[in-house]
Amino acid sequence: MKKFIFHLYMFFIFRSCLCQINETSSIDYNELTKYTLDTYDKNNKATRYHLNYDFQNHLFKEYSDYKLAFLPNVQYAIICHENDIDKNDNEKKTMIFWNIATYEIFIATSIYLNAFPVWYIEQKKNGNTFCMRFDSVGWYNNGRADICKNETLPCPDLIILNTSQVTYRYFNDDTLNLNKYFRKYNKKYGKSFESLLNKYSYYEYRIDNNWLAVPISEDFRIFQFNLTTFNECKSKGYDLHYPPYQFFKRNNH
Structure with a gap:
């Protein structure tokens, strides 16, 4: 059974991670700027888009131009490097990624596309061919739909949970204990990940002394x-x- 659930709070910020990769990797990034996105509507009709990644801004140029955010009628989308998109399923691993976006509003999904080249490069360094499928499942299904209990149910590899959805998934036994990953971070960098968080993040993502999620960024609202x-x-x-x-x-x- 697959159970991988993480939480990214409102906005995905990964610039610092990319900087670490750029400093340590010998990969030719000029060969990794071209990606292909296939979107599917409710009738499974596909539309193909060709995307260009900017490693200086760490964004797809089409995202910066607001083209990705307003794609119409997307039930799910699959992104791959342009050399991998047409490979057979047995030639590539496609991870399934759930989020709270709806069919009519792709903007909530589009932001996560910018992280794909980071994950792709990590997999490529390990010799893996890797694509990602983004499913717009809506708020309720994202937080409460049954998953992975048997072969008839959907089984996403990743779910981006809002803070209020973490507790339900935890008590439904849908989450992983991430304590060992936090300890690994401490051992690798000589400082605890907890020390980087404010008190709100610290208490929102721990239940029964278990780390359930990784807060990537914070969102402050004016009252x-x-x-x-x-x-x-x-x-x-x-x-x-x-x-x-x-x-x-x-x-x-």
Whole structure:
């Protein structure tokens, strides 16, 4: 049974990883800029796109031009190096990757495509031919659909989980314990991965003292409130207090 579930929080940042690869690898990157993406709609109709990877920006040029983000009607997509896309299944390994994107909105999937060349290079160094399939399964299926329990169920290799989805997958026995990978990082780099995280990331990805996910980046949102509504409610006698708000305080002293 395959069970590989990781979490990338909102946005995929892998520039530092790429820098390490670029510094240590003797691979000719000029030969690894051309990739092919086949997208499939609900009727399994395929459309092919040719992509060009920029190793300076670590993005597909077509992503930077916003062409990938707005591809229409994509149920799933398969990306390979251009030399591998038409090989038979027994000649290549295709990993299945689930995420919360929907059929109509490919933008949530498109960002992960930029990581594929990194994974491809790692596999190529090990002599493997590697492609990846991205399935847009939606929020519910991504977090709660039964997987891998028997041969009739889908069995993705990777699922990108939102923080609120990790706990359900854990108690449904769908996750891996990643403690040994965190220890390996400590041994290799001389510092713990935990020391790089803020307290929110630390507690969100550990259950029963088990690391269940690897937070790659963080997303901070600005909290807004309607000052007019607060004032109106206060004028009617409601005991309301403004949230902490430095701009409001600064302009009312």
